[in-house]
Structure formats: structure tokens, C-alpha cells
Amino acid sequence: MITRRRMFASLAAAAVAGPGLALIAPRALGAGVSDSSGTDAAGALPLTVTNSTGEYANASVHVYIVGNQDGRQVRVTADGTLAPVALSDNGADGFTDYAIPLASSGETTLSLPYMSGRVYVSLGSKLKFKAVTDGAGNAALQYPAGWVSSDPSYDVLHDCAEFTYNSSGMFCNTTMVDMFSVPMSIRLTGSADQTTGTLVAGGRDKVFAAVKGVDAFAPLVVDDLRVVAPGHGLDAGLFAKDYFASYIDEAWSTYAGKDLSITTNAGTFTGRVSGDTLSFTGPASASFARPSTRDVLFCDGALAAPNDGRTGPVAAVLGAAFNRTTLVSTAAQPTTDPASFYRTAVTNHYAKAVHAATADGKAYGFAFDDVAEFASYIQDTAPTGIRLNLTSFS
Incomplete structure (x- = not known):
């Protein structure tokens, strides 16, 4: 279960007009x-x-x-x-x-x-x-x-x-x-x-090498300066806008035929897909439109989480399950065993790399x-x- 919301939001989620700052x-x-x-x-x-x-x-x-x-x-x-x-x-x-x-x-x-x-x-x-x-x-x-x-x-x-x-x-x-x-x-x-x-020893080099080793993610490596997160890479034209499309479609198809349960501090929510909407009942009603790849990477848009202690944590669990690609394989979320994370070919290989290096x-x-x-x-x-x-x- 999520015991607290301690997500420090990205401080630079959008660039303003001007010099690109x-x-x-x-x-x-x-x-x-x-x-x-x-x-x-x-x-x-x-x-x-x-x-x-x-x-x-x-x-x-x-x-x-x-x-x-x-x-x-x-x-x-x-x-x-x-x-x-x-x-x-x-x-x-x-x-x-x-x-x-x-x-x-x-x-x-x-x-x-x-x-x-x-x-x-x-x-x-x-x-x-x-x-x-x-x-x-x-x-x-x-x-x-x-x-x-x-x-x-x-x-x-x-x-x-x-x-x-x-x-x-x-x-x-x-x-x-x-x-x-x-x-x-x-x-x-x-x-x-x-x-x-x-x-870990050599951790920085391991991150750069791991990201370079996945074709879809390799353009995110900027010389020896940094590795850009895939969401920002998508906005910069360095990452495919439809990267997660097949996994999103698989998740929507899976939960059109069976229940998805998400447990938070507020209780257990039960969801089903109908058309393009994943709707939950439980301690509160919550509905989510089919997300885009960008929504998954930024945990925003269709997966935006209000800081309300009820529907917000449901969105947070969904965002994590998409990035860790445990959503299709596990109908009871959140998953807590890191051995089950990032196991699919289509996954957030950037997040996988930084976790493996700590x-x-x-x-x-x-x-x-x-x-x-x-x-x-x-x-x-x-x-x-x-x-x-x-x-x-x-």
C-alpha cells in the first residue's frame, strides 16, 4: 500500500517561450x-x-x-x-x-x-x-x-x-x-x-551504457554530459511519441475483460475498462481516459493525480504500474517486488537503468x-x- 505521498514534482516540466529555459x-x-x-x-x-x-x-x-x-x-x-x-x-x-x-x-x-x-x-x-x-x-x-x-x-x-x-x-x-x-x-x-x-561502483557509466544499449532510448544520451529522461526526450523529438502504445492497448484490452484492483490508504478501488475509459468504484469514483505515451512518462495528462488523498493515489499507482510495466501482468496493484519491474521489452528502460545503478x-x-x-x-x-x-x- 502507499503509506504517503512524497512525490517531489519535476521542477521543470514545461519550457516557456524565449531562449528555451x-x-x-x-x-x-x-x-x-x-x-x-x-x-x-x-x-x-x-x-x-x-x-x-x-x-x-x-x-x-x-x-x-x-x-x-x-x-x-x-x-x-x-x-x-x-x-x-x-x-x-x-x-x-x-x-x-x-x-x-x-x-x-x-x-x-x-x-x-x-x-x-x-x-x-x-x-x-x-x-x-x-x-x-x-x-x-x-x-x-x-x-x-x-x-x-x-x-x-x-x-x-x-x-x-x-x-x-x-x-x-x-x-x-x-x-x-x-x-x-x-x-x-x-x-x-x-x-x-x-x-x-x-x-554502485561505476554506476554513472552503467546508466549511460544501459540507456545507450536500447535503440529507442539511445538518443537520450547527450555526450558524456547527461542522460535526458524520456518524457523530455519525447518533447525534444528524441523519443518516439507512441513508444508505450502497444502496452497501453494491451492493458486496456486486459481490463476490459477482468477487474483491476488498486489499494491505497483510502481503501481498495475496483476498475474496469469500457471503451476508452478505465473507471473505478470504491472509496471514491475515479475515471481515467486511455493515456498517451507522454502521459505515462510524465505521469500527467490522463494520469494526472490531484493531491486529494483519494483519487490521486489511484492515478499514482497507475502511473507507476505503466512505467514499471507490471500493469498487464498483475491485476492487484501496486506491485511491491522489484524483481517484477521492467521485465517487458517495452518498458521505461531509463528508470530501469537508474534503479539498477543505485x-x-x-x-x-x-x-x-x-x-x-x-x-x-x-x-x-x-x-x-x-x-x-x-x-x-x-
Whole structure:
């Protein structure tokens, strides 16, 4: 069963008009999590960044902490100050310089205030964030979009981790929802000592090789810079728009003749296909139109999940079952045995590759990878510190 919704949404799901950048407002569905223990997290949480890449000196590593607080787009300065994004932050080149340098050697300790957002790292060159005006007239930030070839940061080696830190605690994850590039792990200490995101030896090379080894996915590999997630690859013309069509058709045909059951915290939903619609009865009514390949990869469109605790989790389970291609073979969802995931020829080989490369088997290869707790996500309601470790490339 799904015990919680901890899906950190992709922060760059759509590109805006202009130079091909992503204009987004970071959000996390974990942001409003209540602290059942009654223990509030302290402010100014120590964030330690370690450079264990073995290939890049500290002077070549740049850190950016950007996100939202109380509806404002903000960034964190080197001294831990929370500053609003401002148009005046753009320099002569038209871009901000929010980079926080690492210490000349050893670890770098920063201070993280309450906010929700991302910690970006770039290696070798700085990222080009641009302050702009959003539709409401407020200052906003255009984020790098490594899957858009016209993006000014496209040639920069970079990646990020996501988090929400508030009075309820720290909720964080490493993410491959948009792309995979820089190997990194998160260690969160507090009421427990937890680590996630660690790759196996040679994990980065294994991901690149595995994706290259599947013809339909091979165009997603961008030199030695990154592997683009197939949803963004589809939008960029690098991935087939009908890739999942045969599997979707098989699922629709299967459940036109028998029941599909999905169990969530709200109870068990029973569904049948009629025409192009999969309809469920149970704790609530829920209906889903036949999804497209893009809907499956983004877990959106026909598979969009409202944050309502009832029909939303049903959509999440469907999205996971499609990506893991367990939907046809197993009529009781969600499936929890990873040995049954990605077994078909038509499957999300990108998600399969990133999971195979992690030491604990957990990764955020698609938006609903947290179904049955397979996401590289950790949380603590009484955190004392968080560590972002840039790990070996080999």
C-alpha cells in the first residue's frame, strides 16, 4: 500500500517561450507534511557539501540553492541569508550569478533556512539562471533545462537534489525525473541517520551504457554530459511519441475483460475498462481516459493525480504500474517486488537503468517512483544536518 505521498514534482516540466529555459516555481507535495511527533525542526539547518568526484577540484564546483518561501522565489547566499530573486540580480550578460563557491579544500558547510527548492551543482562552469517577470508581475527565476539544446546552460555539467525544509522537518531526495548527470547522495541526520542516492561502483557509466544499449532510448544520451529522461526526450523529438502504445492497448484490452484492483490508504478501488475509459468504484469514483505515451512518462495528462488523498493515489499507482510495466501482468496493484519491474521489452528502460545503478535500488526515475517506496527519498521530523556528497564518476 502507499503509506504517503512524497512525490517531489519535476521542477521543470514545461519550457516557456524565449531562449528555451524552464520558468518554474519549485514545489513539493511533501511541503505540508505534519509532524506527528510534535517535535519541530530547528531553523538554520547545517548543509555540508562534499566533493568526492575525484575529477573536479573544489574551485571548479559551484552550488546554487534556489526555491520558494511563502510564495516568493528566493535564493540562499553563501552566508545563509535568504534573499528574494530580483531583476536587478541579472548582470551585464543578462544572467544572475547566484553561485556559492566551495571551500578551497575539504568540506563546505552552509546554512539552510526554511524553504522548498533545489540544490544545484555545476562542475567546470557556472550555470546561467535568469531573473524574469512572471505572469503576475513578480520576479521569478528561469532554471536550467538540460534537455533543451538552446538552453544557455546546456553544455554545462550539472544536476540537483530537491528538498522541502520547514517546521515539520526535512523532506528531500535525489532526482532523475528530468535527467541524470552528476552522481550524488544525500545523508540526513536527526532522529535517524539515513542516506540515499548512492551509486554502485561505476554506476554513472552503467546508466549511460544501459540507456545507450536500447535503440529507442539511445538518443537520450547527450555526450558524456547527461542522460535526458524520456518524457523530455519525447518533447525534444528524441523519443518516439507512441513508444508505450502497444502496452497501453494491451492493458486496456486486459481490463476490459477482468477487474483491476488498486489499494491505497483510502481503501481498495475496483476498475474496469469500457471503451476508452478505465473507471473505478470504491472509496471514491475515479475515471481515467486511455493515456498517451507522454502521459505515462510524465505521469500527467490522463494520469494526472490531484493531491486529494483519494483519487490521486489511484492515478499514482497507475502511473507507476505503466512505467514499471507490471500493469498487464498483475491485476492487484501496486506491485511491491522489484524483481517484477521492467521485465517487458517495452518498458521505461531509463528508470530501469537508474534503479539498477543505485546501491539501495531506489531512485526517482519518474514522477510516481515513490509508489511502494522505491524513490530515493528520505525525511526526518527532527533533523540536525544534511549532507550532499558529490560522489565518484567512476
